[in-house]
Amino acid sequence: MDKVGIKEIAAKANVSIATVSYVLNGTRNVRPQTKERVLKVIEELKYKPNNIAKSLKSKKTNTIGVIAEDITVFNVPEIIDGINEYADRYDLHIVLTNLRLHKRVGHNYSNIGAFRKYAENAVSDLLAKQVDGIIYIGIHPRDVTGLIDPGDTPIVYTYCYTKNELSIQYNDEQASYDAIEYLYKKGHHRIAVITGLMDSIPSRLRFNGYFKAVTDFELPFEPQLIKVGNWGLESGLKLTKELLELADPPTALLVMNDVMAAGSLRAARSMGVRVPEDLSLVGFDNREFSDYLNPRITTMNLPLHEMGYSSMRSLLRIIGGDEEHAAEQVPLCVLIERESVAPLVD
Amino acid sequence: MDKVGIKEIAAKANVSIATVSYVLNGTRNVRPQTKERVLKVIEELKYKPNNIAKSLKSKKTNTIGVIAEDITVFNVPEIIDGINEYADRYDLHIVLTNLRLHKRVGHNYSNIGAFRKYAENAVSDLLAKQVDGIIYIGIHPRDVTGLIDPGDTPIVYTYCYTKNELSIQYNDEQASYDAIEYLYKKGHHRIAVITGLMDSIPSRLRFNGYFKAVTDFELPFEPQLIKVGNWGLESGLKLTKELLELADPPTALLVMNDVMAAGSLRAARSMGVRVPEDLSLVGFDNREFSDYLNPRITTMNLPLHEMGYSSMRSLLRIIGGDEEHAAEQVPLCVLIERESVAPLVD
DNA sequence: CTTCCCCTTATAAACGTTTCCATAGATGGT
């Protein structure tokens, strides 16, 4: 099974390689009769194009490099799926680099320096592969400014924060604000919050939203209703207990991720507090399991698929030279109503 | 910022392009002094290699095509992560094709025919990109034999079933057998089972394991203890209720995925049956949330990372021409003990 | 019957590398 290229086709069809190329790409008119003949030979010889050669000449690979800081982080696959949807439409291919952040440096981002060289390598490799552009999928809590240098290959960031570079990101602050507004409209006034780690950007932004809403709706601001968690279930459990042991416990609780919210549920159960009758609970992330818990918890959905899709669209705009219109409006987070919130009746 | 290639380096360093290539790859001895000079120019001009050209000449892309039937299916990212770990070690790159099976044809695999052309396209594209090999990540319940034709590009399948092709897959039957054995050793004899859809291969295999174990340990075989579910939470809930309403309900229950197991928990709670005191429960998949439920459920872990890793290793063996030793031993599933099983005391 | 133009097809250069082969100079054994 010898390699059959355009040359072999040309020989067998008694035309020049140029002609074969023209029928292959429709770049130029070719007499129907000739075309037919060439096509037949292509069929016969089971010609398979070689995009490497094509790319070399045309300086276009139709390939986008996707760098994921960690593909096993729960939200990332859906973002990639969004990227894929767009890529499919435009016949683009994805070369995926998984930086495996967590497996390499664990969950402590302080020694992130050691990680930088992986990121840099990934970029070099991608550039060597002549990708037409790069999408960098962070893992949310980090500002990633200056981490890598893509030269003049277009890049867009998503699911992370940047200073000057374009980053496709939903609005954390708004999301959190909306959650509080929802609770407020259900009649709740004393609303507690369990944040994530406070050196994490989304944590701060979400807290901002909480604070803004509390202010806008003239809710009492009581520091003892604010608890700083660490994103883990145990922390949700412990802090919720503390909240419930208050002399005057809150009637509602916003927890900044679903994992901690699962902890809240456990705490409530252990103390005989009923959710939602005695305590309304809203989570964050709309993780699949939030629907499996008991009660099914009301939580804030993140527009992940759209973020992926938008990143791709932005990137292609930049590649197309339209840098100005690259910024994208990402759909808002929407609250998924389930069973963990009840209106407050006095 | 003109493109700087090997040619520009050669000119500026007063050597031939051949020499530049030799210092770049260390393919040949070059006088230290010359080497130095070339390296300096490379540095100065910020030379970035072009792997496209390299691949064209060398007929090696160092790229593996990964076709995922659906990257949003929960187990897939971890498999990819395993692939990545191996790829990193050997400086291989991944071009990822996500077939988006569920978003395209939903969860009803009967109209899978329409899906075939996506798979075929994916393969053609990958071949055009001259990948050195292909890994096909299915989504488990399907036999994928004959779906695609990779020509003579090496391929290995994983997380799906095949007839003659090499597929890296853990042992469903064994896993299920082990779960029953575990329950048996905890003193349980009347063990019920909730299967998945019975047109799914893992469902049948797992049932096989159950049946074998029941036979080996001389447990009573009572058909009313066998329920056929559909993988969804509601089905777990409903069937568990039926089981618990039996005149003589089982003391233990093996549920063939964690989602249905979440349903079982809900059923038990709604009927005032305590887990594990009144009913021992073991799930399947070791989904992250199985640790968040109440009680935390004991479940069967799948060696996903290893499957990815092994797939890659097998593939590289085939690429290296060692077809015989390509088959891999995939680590067994291991049961993760948590809180949902208690020993039976009479 | 020229002349011009258009339509179709061919020739060959180019893309950025690797690598085979050749060459020039140095070394060393006789």
Added chain:
DNA sequence: ACCATCTATGGAAACGTTTATAAGGGGAAG
């Protein structure tokens, strides 16, 4: 002093395409 080796380097072909340019032939217009 000569030939055989050996080392360091250069020249050029090749990988499979695309595409600029050229060329041949036919028809319409003069």
